[in-house]
Amino acid sequence: MDAVAGGVTPHRGTQVLLAGAPGRLEAEFIDENNALRGGIGTTADGAEATEGIVLRVRLIASGALLRGTDGRGEVRSGTMMGTIGFSRPNEFENTLGTCVARDHTFTLSAR
Amino acid sequence: MRTTPFALAALLLAEPAGAAELRVRASEAFAPCLGPALDAFTREARVPVSLEVGPPDAPSAASLVVGDDAELRHVLEGGTADVRTALDLGYVPWVAVFPLDSPAQSLDAVGGAGEVAVLGGPAGERARESLGARTLEVTRDTRTLQSAAYALVPRTLAGPGRHRPADVPALVAVAAVVDRSPAEADARRLLAYLGTPRAQSLLGRCFAPQPLSPLATAAAPYAASVVDYWLPDCSLRHNRHNDPNDVVGAPDTVNLGGGIYRGMMSLGQGGWVTVDMGATVVDGPGDDVRIYQATSNEEITVYASSSPQGPFTLLDLRVPCGNRSTGAVSNHCTFDLASGGLREARYLRVEDGEIYPCLSGDTVSEGADLDAIQALNFR
Numbered sequence: 284m285d286a287v288a289g290g291v292t293p294h295r296g297t298q299v300l301l302a303g304a305p306g307r308l309e310a311e312f313i314d315e316n317n318a319l320r321g322g323i324g325t326t327a328d329g330a331e332a333t334e335g336i337v338l339r340v341r342l343i344a345s346g347a348l349l350r351g352t353d354g355r356g357e358v359r360s361g362t363m364m365g366t367i368g369f370s371r372p373n374e375f376e377n378t379l380g381t382c383v384a385r386d387h388t389f390t391l392s393a394r
Numbered sequence: 395m396r397t398t399p400f401a402l403a404a405l406l407l408a409e410p411a412g413a414a415e416l417r418v419r420a421s422e423a424f425a426p427c428l429g430p431a432l433d434a435f436t437r438e439a440r441v442p443v444s445l446e447v448g449p450p451d452a453p454s455a456a457s458l459v460v461g462d463d464a465e466l467r468h469v470l471e472g473g474t475a476d477v478r479t480a481l482d483l484g485y486v487p488w489v490a491v492f493p494l495d496s497p498a499q500s501l502d503a504v505g506g507a508g509e510v511a512v513l514g515g516p517a518g519e520r521a522r523e524s525l526g527a528r529t530l531e532v533t534r535d536t537r538t539l540q541s542a543a544y545a546l547v548p549r550t551l552a553g554p555g556r557h558r559p560a561d562v563p564a565l566v567a568v569a570a571v572v573d574r575s576p577a578e579a580d581a582r583r584l585l586a587y588l589g590t591p592r593a594q595s596l597l598g599r600c601f602a603p604q605p606l607s608p609l610a611t612a613a614a615p616y617a618a619s620v621v622d623y624w625l626p627d628c629s630l631r632h633n634r635h636n637d638p639n640d641v642v643g644a645p646d647t648v649n650l651g652g653g654i655y656r657g658m659m660s661l662g663q664g665g666w667v668t669v670d671m672g673a674t675v676v677d678g679p680g681d682d683v684r685i686y687q688a689t690s691n692e693e694i695t696v697y698a699s700s701s702p703q704g705p706f707t708l709l710d711l712r713v714p715c716g717n718r719s720t721g722a723v724s725n726h727c728t729f730d731l732a733s734g735g736l737r738e739a740r741y742l743r744v745e746d747g748e749i750y751p752c753l754s755g756d757t758v759s760e761g762a763d764l765d766a767i768q769a770l771n772f773r
Contacts, residue, residue, distance in 0.1 A: 286584065289626060289627045289628065290627025291624070292627075292630075293622075293623055293624055293625070294624045294626075296626055296627050297445075298626070298627070298628060300677055300753070306751055306753050306754040306756075307751070309628075309663065309751035309752060309754070310771045311626030311627075311628060311629070311663045311664055311752060321626065321663075321664045322626075322663045322664020322665075322749040323749070324662075324663060324664075324748075324749040324750050325751065326750075326751055326754050330589065333711065340749075341693075341712065341748070341749040342749065342751070343511065343635060343664060343695065343711075359496065362754070364708070364711055365711065365712060365749070366523060366712070368522075370528070375514075375531035376514045376515075376522075376530075377522060377530075377532065378529065378530055378532045379527075379529055380525070380526060380527035380528045380529060380530065381522050381523045381525070381526065381527065381628055382526065382527040383523050383526075385708070
């Protein structure tokens with residue numbers, strides 16, 4: 284994924300896009316007070332994970348922003364509220380189920 | 395996609411040379427309810443109608459589409475169909491289907507992997523979410539749904555077996571004319587007919603009536619001022635309706651045509667607005683806050699606080715905001731302070747719950763479209 288600055292008005296933002304298929308997964312965060320908070324969404328096609336599972340998400344994510352070993356910011360333990368759906372590749376519905384929760388977790392770091 | 399030539403007798407009537415066929419495209423859950431009304435229209439107006447069963451968000455050559463709010467969201471918001479023609483035809487509740495000899499009371503405990511069938515497509519999203527993280531038979535094929543031993547389906551698609559009401563919001567059948575379609579004029583005539591008492595009577599044999607919404611008192615206050623807001627930079631650049639002050643006061647959204655509105659704020663991807671209600675919202679009987687949202691049933695998340703700086707407590711997450719409102723263009727949804735453990739609050743934060751990727755949006759009003767915020771219980 285690629286992260287870029289996402290404006291300063293009305294609050295400073297950060298945009299995170301899926302590399303190679305930027306429309307399929309997009310996160311738009313407020314980037315203030317050493318924290319990220321915002322929405323993560325996918326299109327109906329979903330985004331394929333390296334594990335070979337396709338995810339379709341509608342999430343509000345938040346997490347403290349810390350300085351990584353290379354000096355860049357990272358979220359080591361964030362929380363996501365909302366819906367994560369699962370399917371096999373080339374399926375257009377969440378045939379492997381859907382998980383709705385207020386305490387999904389995530390990490391976000393440069394590599 | 396299947397095409398049913400409804401009103402076979404009517405097809406024998408003379409059709410003006412060169413006139414385009416009036417095609418209606420309806421989603422699987424609603425098509426079984428439309429036949430008698432389309433048949434009656436054909437007899438009375440002498441206009442043959444064919445009914446296609448398929449996703450209404452891809453109208454193809456159809457001039458009238460019939461689908462649930464969730465299916466027509468982008469068709470209406472993007473202007474493919476004329477939102478000003480949108481007409482509610484009725485509701486279809488969900489049922490859980492079990493074998494007659496099954497003692498089960500809930501689908502949670504039955505069926506192995508892939509044994510529970512559930513409707514696919516946008517209309518089935520809430521039903522699928524209700525079944526949790528399990529492998530499902532997700533399909534729009536009506537025969538598969540009707541032959542499944544265990545299923546969660548709109549009542550119109552239920553096969554034999556024992557049916558139990560399901561705790562999934564009923565689907566609402568909305569009809570709308572497709573702009574610049576081959577038989578647009580006849581589609582408008584048909585839509586007008588579907589609003590007549592005669593057609594409503596025929597539709598009412600299959601559809602359920604609109605669920606009742608509690609009325610707000612005349613004195614119930616609306617948001618008094620904006621405290622803060624945030625729209626992602628991407629949404630600010632792509633959307634047209636970005637003024638947070640449009641959520642202050644009573645519902646006043648006006649559809650100006652062509653996907654352009656006045657009086658609402660599109661929240662973009664996960665954007666939000668925080669308002670001062672100008673009064674204290676209190677936890678009282680029923681729900682305490684009503685949100686007016688202009689387009690279909692786009693989801694809303696609401697937080698509350700007694701301080702403008704927070705902390706804000708979540709009341710409910712991604713609630714479909716599509717209950718019909720009396721006397722307002724916008725639909726609405728309601729929230730209870732008690733669901734967040736609060737007794738009172740003065741400041742409310744309303745956040746987009748659609749969370750659709752901004753860069754993939756194709757309208758100028760992406761995200762939930764916020765019209766007004768009202769306190770139902772207050773002092």
